[in-house]
């Protein structure tokens with residue numbers, strides 16, 4: 174199977190090797206075309222965002238205003254903090270120049286003179302690798318003023334690497350822009366959307382690292398080629414990161430629509446100790462979990478996963494065997510969203526804390542059936558009632574884990590409601606007793 | 614404790630400022646630089662940052678306190694970060710965390726009295742496919758088990 178984003182070529186991350194294999198030729202060809210032609214190609218290719226929402230990349234680019242004197246910006250999202258996701262890191266390490274080349278082409282297509290590649294702060298090593306590649310590309314005249322000469326064009330752009338500092342929420346596009354602007358990473362209310370009002374109030378496009386890395390091959394080989402790979406409605410390859418109870422975890426680049434069971438059993442080596450699967454989260458921890466007996470025939474693309482009640486998300490597949498304590502898993506997931514809520518909206522700020530507190534109580538064996546119902550009620554009250562999608566991301570795992578694995582919760586809770594007022598739930602922030610960690 | 618940016622860091626700040634159209638946008642990289650120089654982000658560091666970037670002090674405080682990677686107190690020489698998020702948890706992340714806690718005698722967020730170690734339970738670090746993991750300062754150690762994690766601690770001095 175052909176690899177588009179992570180080709181198996183030794184030292185491909187080095188500029189000379191990248192050039193030997195046709196590197197920066199796509200950019201060269203892009204500059205012989207109009208920006209409309211490029212946007213059209215990307216649209217027709219069917220490329221959909223790999224950052225979570227699977228939105229058409231070409232369509233997003235076409236939202237950028239044309240006759241607007243304001244500066245325009247591109248943000249490349251490498252915040253990669255969704256639990257279960259570890260794919261963009263592979264691109265930064267093994268194929269940074271394709272990301273840079275894609276960034277150049279995207280800048281040209283949308284008319285951006287500056288691009289910021291936002292990488293999560295913990296990726297110190299990968300930030301250095303990316304910065305080295307950017308420096309090399311500058312030196313060889315692929316970025317900056319010299320690119321006018323290199324590509325015989327009157328267009329030029331700059332690429333900057335911006336280092337995050339440990340906040341999952343900065344992966345959300347508007348929080349990411351606030352973060353680049355030097356503010357707290359608070360998501361903004363939408364509309365206005367970034368294409369109208371983004372970085373410093375200017376038209377801005379935000380795309381995921383993997384999305385952008387797909388651009389050069391599309392420009393080079395044409396949309397017909399790309400759109401024929403994998404599932405027609407969500408074409409191309411996807412970097413699937415498999416983690417959890419499998420023998421051979423890792424990132425696998427496979428055509429969209431590959432069977433989930435094939436990814437787990439053929440590529441990731443099957444389940445450790447040949448155990449049965451109890452649960453799979455198919456797209457990073459925010460996405461609705463699937464039951465082990467629900468996996469047969471499930472294809473890994475946006476539409477197919479939607480049809481079985483989940484979502485493709487970041488393609489991070491978390492596999493849990495039959496002995497997994499899902500109540501503890503859910504408590505750990507809830508802890509994450511509680512920790513990462515930026516605190517702007519009451520339902521998210523308070524709800525994530527309540528859900529964690531209740532789940533910890535259930536983990537301790539002190540929960541009741543009513544607690545389980547209460548969790549679902551809280552989740553439903555968060556969902557759709559917040560500024561950004563972190564609220565939904567916190568609500569979905571709770572809602573769907575309980576809906577699909579209710580027996581696991583019922584097995585560890587008591588029927589009776591205790592008469593002691595143990596269930597006091599109030600704001601948990603700024604209290605002297607912060608929430609205890611999930612019991613290990 | 615007083616804080617002044619070193620001359621060489623002032624020059625680096627000049628370079629950083631070229632990347633952004635506003636001074637405020639440089640606050641994250643400048644705070645990183647300050648943390649490198651000072652070891653942590655003290656109130657004096659925030660004030661110096663505000664003054665050098667013409668920012669309101671409260672805006673710098675807001676940024677420094679929002680992001681977890683800016684340390685608001687002095688951390689250990691070896692800052693041990695253990696991921697206990699789901700993919701790590703499924704492969705023994707909590708065993709590692711408990712063992713590290715016991716060995717160092719530290720709880721989450723604590724610093725040893727000799728300032729050699731500090732401990733932090735961290736969220737997913739993007740090593741789920743090579744889980745479980747710990748990070749020591751900026752370095753990742755992956756595919757661990759309890760024994761390997763403790764060996765890593767032993768090797769630090």
Ligand SMILES: Cc1cc2nc3c(=O)[nH]c(=O)nc-3n(C[C@H](O)[C@H](O)[C@H](O)COP(=O)(O)O)c2cc1C
Pocket residue numbers: 221222223224225226227228230250251252253254255341342343344345346347379380381382384385561562563566
């Ligand atoms: C809480 C939250 C966290 C997110 N984190 C990321 C992330 O780390 N990386 C990413 O590419 N997109 C992330 N997204 C999605 C972005 O908001 C945005 O949709 C995406 O970067 C667009 O790129 P794409 O269209 O190429 O997928 C996140 C969204 C939310 C709500």
Ligand code: SF4
Pocket residue numbers: 342359360513514515516517518519521522559560561562563564
């Ligand atoms: S939903 Fe949560 S993370 Fe998003 S803006 Fe509201 S409080 Fe912040």
Ligand code: FES
Pocket residue numbers: 256257258696697698699700701702736737738739740741744746
């Ligand atoms: S869960 Fe530990 S690195 Fe992702």
